[in-house]
Amino acid sequence: MKEQEPRWADLAISTLLRAGVITSVTIVLLGLVLTFIHHPRYVTSHTALRELTDPKGHYPHGLEAVRDQALDGRGEGLVMVGLLLLIATPVARVAFSIAVFSIEKDGTYVVITIIVLLLLATSFVLGAAG
Amino acid sequence: MTPLLFVLAVGAISFAAGTLGSLLGLGGGVIVVPALTLLLGIDIRLAIGASIISVIATSSGAAAAYVRDRLANLRVAMFLELGTTSGAITGAWVAGMLHPRWLFVLFGVILAYSAVAMLRGRRVAREAHHHEQRLAKRLALAASYYDDARGAEVEYEPTRPMLGLVLMYLAGVVSGLLGIGSGVLKVPAMDLAMELPIKVSTATSNFMIGVTAAASAALFFARGQIDPFIAAPVAIGVLIGAFTGSKLLGRLSNRTLRVAFVIVLIVVSVQMLIKGLRG
Numbered sequence: 001m002k003e004q005e006p007r008w009a010d011l012a013i014s015t016l017l018r019a020g021v022i023t024s025v026t027i028v029l030l031g032l033v034l035t036f037i038h039h040p041r042y043v044t045s046h047t048a049l050r051e052l053t054d055p056k057g058h059y060p061h062g063l064e065a066v067r068d069q070a071l072d073g074r075g076e077g078l079v080m081v082g083l084l085l086l087i088a089t090p091v092a093r094v095a096f097s098i099a100v101f102s103i104e105k106d107g108t109y110v111v112i113t114i115i116v117l118l119l120l121a122t123s124f125v126l127g128a129a130g
Numbered sequence: 131m132t133p134l135l136f137v138l139a140v141g142a143i144s145f146a147a148g149t150l151g152s153l154l155g156l157g158g159g160v161i162v163v164p165a166l167t168l169l170l171g172i173d174i175r176l177a178i179g180a181s182i183i184s185v186i187a188t189s190s191g192a193a194a195a196y197v198r199d200r201l202a203n204l205r206v207a208m209f210l211e212l213g214t215t216s217g218a219i220t221g222a223w224v225a226g227m228l229h230p231r232w233l234f235v236l237f238g239v240i241l242a243y244s245a246v247a248m249l250r251g252r253r254v255a256r257e258a259h260h261h262e263q264r265l266a267k268r269l270a271l272a273a274s275y276y277d278d279a280r281g282a283e284v285e286y287e288p289t290r291p292m293l294g295l296v297l298m299y300l301a302g303v304v305s306g307l308l309g310i311g312s313g314v315l316k317v318p319a320m321d322l323a324m325e326l327p328i329k330v331s332t333a334t335s336n337f338m339i340g341v342t343a344a345a346s347a348a349l350f351f352a353r354g355q356i357d358p359f360i361a362a363p364v365a366i367g368v369l370i371g372a373f374t375g376s377k378l379l380g381r382l383s384n385r386t387l388r389v390a391f392v393i394v395l396i397v398v399s400v401q402m403l404i405k406g407l408r409g
Contacts (some may be wrong), residue, residue, distance in 0.1 A: 010197045010204065017194035021187065025369045032137065032362040042133035049133050052359040055173040061354035079358035083183060086365060087347045089190045090340035097208065108269065112208050116341075119215035123345040126222060 009100045016096050020089030027082030035075030091120060131170075133359070139170065140360065141367035147184055148371020152192035153379055154391050155335030156313035157185025157343060158368055160398055172360060179355030180364045182347045185313075187365045189340030191372030192333075199380060200275045201333035206288055206326070209269055210334075213298030214305070214312070214342050221306020222349075233307055234406030241399035244318035245392050262290045275330060278380035288324040297323055305342050313339050314398050317391060328384050332391070 035042070042048050051057070059076050060066045066084065069077025094117050101109040131139075143165045147158030159181035166177040196202035266272070266288055274285040288294070297319035301312040313335045320331040350356055379387075 007200075010200060013204070014194045014198040017190045017197070021190045021194065021369055025187070025365055028362050028365050031358070032366070035359070036134065044132055044134075046132060049131055049136050052133055053136075053172055053176065053357060055176055055357075057357060059354075059358050061351060061356065076358045079362045080356075083356060083358065083361055083365065084351070086183065086186055086190070087344050087351070090186060090344045093190070094211075094341060097204075109205065109208055112212060116208065116211045116215055119212070119219065120341065120345055123215065123219050123222065124348050126219065 009104060012100055013093060013097065017089065017093055020092060021086065024082045024085035024089065027085065028079050029082075031075045031078030031080075031082060033075070034073070034078060038075055091117075094120060136170065137359075137363045140166070140363040143169075144184060144364045144367025145371040145374075148188050148191070148368035149375040149378075150371075150394075151184070151188040151313070151368070152336060152372040152375030153332065153382070153387065154313070154394055155317045155332030155339070156188075156394065157181065157339050158188050158371075159184060160314075160394060160401075162364060162368075164401075166360070175355050176357045176360055179350045179357065180360045182343050182350055183356065183361045184364050184368045185343035186340050186347060187368040188372045189336055189338075189343065191369045192376040193337040193340065195373070195376035196333035196336060196379070199333075200273070201329055201379065202337040203271070203273050203288075203326070203330055203334050204337075205269060205273075206271050206294075206320070206324070206330075207334050207337045209271070209291065210294060210298040210316075210320075211338055211341055213295045214302035214316070214338060215345070217299040217302020217304075218306040218342055218345055219302075220299075221303040221308075224303075224307070228307065231406050233304075234402045236406075237304060237308065238399045238402035238406060241314060241395050241402065244315070244322070245395035245399060247322055248318055248388060248395070249392050262292055266291050273330075275327075276380075277327075277329070279383045284327060286325075286327050286330065288320075288326055290323050290325075294319055294324040302342065305346070312342060314395060318395070328387050328391070329379060329382075332387065333379065 060069050060080055066077055066080040070081045094113060098110060098113045101113055147161035151158035162181040162184045163177045166172040166180060167174050193202055269291060271291060272287040274283050277284045301315035301319060304315060305312040316335040316338060317331045320326045320334060321328060
């Protein structure tokens with residue numbers, strides 16, 4: 001038997017995932033390059049790494065801080081925007097699957113996928129609260 | 131070490147983690163965490179934050195190829211995600227009440243058992259309950275994929291979906307409790323309970339782990355455990371690795387894949403036992 005053509009639903013989900021990871025990692029890469037351009041001493045300094053990997057570091061970790069830094073054109077902010085987009089990709093995949101299963105008129109899986117998305121939302125809310 | 135050298139080293143390690151992870155259905159934390167903490171002296175909390183990024187990048191990068199190639203079973207994944215996501219919530223809920231030490235020991239023992247079970251292979255023709263088979267039919271889990279190594283279309287019919295769901299719930303609890311990717315538990319559950327071909331198990335696990343990790347990632351981000359300077363080279367290296375690995379999976383033989391997975395199971399099992407017994 002010859003290799004079959006991929007189904008449209010598989011292709012659609014595959015394309016969404018690919019677009020998500022490529023976009024987010026490109027932004028991460030740009031942010032990383034920008035960080036080195038703004039701080040040329042990172043190429044040669046032997047002490048800078050300690051500051052950069054300090055667990056009590058100064059990197060942004062609130063949504064507002066990330067947004068402000070990214071708008072300022074700071075490399076770290078841009079990296080964080082890319083990482084957040086990366087984190088959002090699997091969630092977007094679940095949401096998108098609901099549409100795919102509805103188009104396929106697959107009621108059982110529409111329900112299953114909606115429950116998964118609700119469970120995910122719950123864990124995000126619990127995470128934000130905890 | 132200069133920051134530039136650090137970025138290059140982390141990128142190279144992550145490339146290896148992404149390649150291995152995409153082949154075996156794991157997120158690469160097995161490699162990323164020890165490499166960052168032991169080799170590069172990074173704080174464990176930041177290393178775990180970076181490894182969650184590694185899981186998501188491996189998952190989405192590899193799954194993009196596996197879904198298209200029909201190696202990942204979308205329906206099996208969606209059905210089992212009911213278990214992993216609800217398990218992860220339970221795990222996060224009870225995390226404060228239990229001492230992680232004994233969980234690591236328990237987890238190590240479970241993995242060692244899975245390694246032995248997977249190595250022995252399946253007993254032939256175990257009778258599945260009728261209602262289980264009815265459920266598998268109702269969920270339309272049966273599918274087929276084109277196996278490059280054999281050069282043939284392989285049809286398969288997953289068995290015992292309820293047992294699979296319960297095991298996935300437990301895998302989810304473990305991820306929620308211990309903050310580790312649960313690919314090492316997902317693959318044996320699909321392999322032993324649902325009797326999927328090993329390639330389908332690792333590809334489907336890859337597809338699923340990103341969702342479990344995304345929920346924890348939000349928490350790590352809010353806690354400030356995601357350091358952009360560490361996570362950036364991890365994300366880039368892992369994604370290139372995952373793209374590379376996902377081109378290889380179809381061509382590897384099932385036997386090679388199974389042996390490689392068992393070796394990783396043993397390594398993680400020992401890591402967990404040491405962690406638990408040392409306290």
